[in-house]
Amino acid sequence: MLAVVPTGPGEVGLAEVDEVQPGPDELVIEVAAFSVNRGETFQLETDRPGWRPGKDIAGTIIQGGPRVVAHLPHSGWAERVVVPAHQTAVLPDAISFEQAAALPLAGLTAVRLLRTAGSILGRRVLLTGASGGVGHYVTELAAAAGAEVTAVVSSPERGARLLELGAETLAYDVADATGPFDLVLESVGGRSLPAALTKLRAGGTLIWFGQASREASTLDFFDFFKGPEAAVIKHFHYDSEPADGPDLATLVRLVATGRLHPELGRIEHWTTTGAVLDDLRDRRIRGNAVLTLGREHQ
Ligand SMILES: NC(=O)c1ccc[n+]([C@@H]2O[C@H](COP(=O)([O-])OP(=O)(O)OC[C@H]3O[C@@H](n4cnc5c(N)ncnc54)[C@H](OP(=O)(O)O)[C@@H]3O)[C@@H](O)[C@H]2O)c1
Structure with a gap:
């Protein structure tokens, strides 16, 4: 499968990586969109052998499962990811993958x-x-x-x-x-x-x-x-709860009921992830930047 991988300090590119192998109690999600965060631009500056970036994703659980949003520790900028169920929340149809992908880390x-x-x-x-x-x-x-x-x-x-x-x-x-x-x-x-x-x-x-x-x-x-x-x-560090599912569900509920509006300052195809990261670093993006998978020209 394809994934965004580090290619040098602060740089990324698309490359073939090993297919995901779910462990017990892990879900496989076909990723539709992900978002990038400033903290991840910092992480990309240090050499971390074997590590891939990516914390915020939205997609569909394989084999006909529901649409979900998920928060991962890493490796989310890929065609497929594995994630424990307690790190996910189910999405109602009214919330797009782009909106959902902007929720986890920032929300x-x-x-x-x-x-x-x-x-x-x-x-x-x-x-x-x-x-x-x-x-x-x-x-x-x-x-x-x-x-x-x-x-x-x-x-x-x-x-x-x-x-x-x-x-x-x-x-x-x-x-x-x-x-x-x-x-x-x-x-x-x-x-x-x-x-x-x-x-x-x-x-x-x-x-x-x-x-x-x-x-x-x-x-x-x-x-x-x-x-x-x-x-x-x-x-303050946001990573304080044993599981993110409950707070993700709160964010989804607030969006679904019109009380929270993800600000999608940039939506691009994931083949341009490197350029979007540069724009985020250089303060050229407001709100969240979201990258979509799927076909480039639809
Ligand atoms: N503690 C935690 O657990 C936690 C969790 C998530 C994020 N964070 C941190 O919280 C901050 C906001 O996160 P975010 O994802 O919202 O980041 P972001 O989208 O990049 O927003 C940061 C904003 O800071 C402003 N800024 C002011 N001076 C800046 C400078 N010298 N360099 C870069 N930006 C500058 C920029 O707005 P203007 O250009 O309009 O000034 C920019 O839009 C980041 O520092 C991030 O690392 C911490």
């Missing part, structure tokens, strides 16, 4: 990030790196949960959809966001994190869930006295 992160935050009803929330896959989900879910969301994006075009999804306002630089905020959701690192921190109210919380800039942050103890005295910084 699970958004759901669990907001769960970590606790009640945000009536709270002021500052979200950095908001124009990406995670950012669109967080914005819509946080606004629906009653938060007043300020989304940090690089341009009005990259924030327009966030306003439609419920963001109260946009900021084009963290330093320009009007605080104080009860909660900061920080995913850019570098100079963004310390700047966002100073926007917190005293005793507020910053949840640190990414470093899209690839730059470490430097914190100054004395900056905390300028507002966020006694603030809490929580490190």
